[in-house]
Amino acid sequence: MLILSRKINEKIMIGDEISISVIEIRGDQVRIGVDAPKTVKVFRQEVFDSIKAENKAAAESTPIFPEFDFGIRESL
Secondary structure, three states: OOOOOOOOOOEEEEOOOEEEEEEEEEOOEEEEEEEOOOOOOOOOHHHHHHHHHHHHHHHHOOOOOHHHOOOOOOOO
16 A cells, blocks of 8 residues: 655645545544546445445345346246
């Protein structure tokens, strides 16, 4: 992991198109701004983990309408 120090209004560049800015420091909290192309998804870690868990659960679940499984299960 790369660890960098920045002050308010200073940025970190990731590649040519993504920048991370320190917006505010208040106590033990830091507000950051992320400037990235719309094609790049940016999530807080806890939201990202929740999305991954929901996607995994959906992939492992049984179809609600088994008659519409589109050949996922073998024919009887």
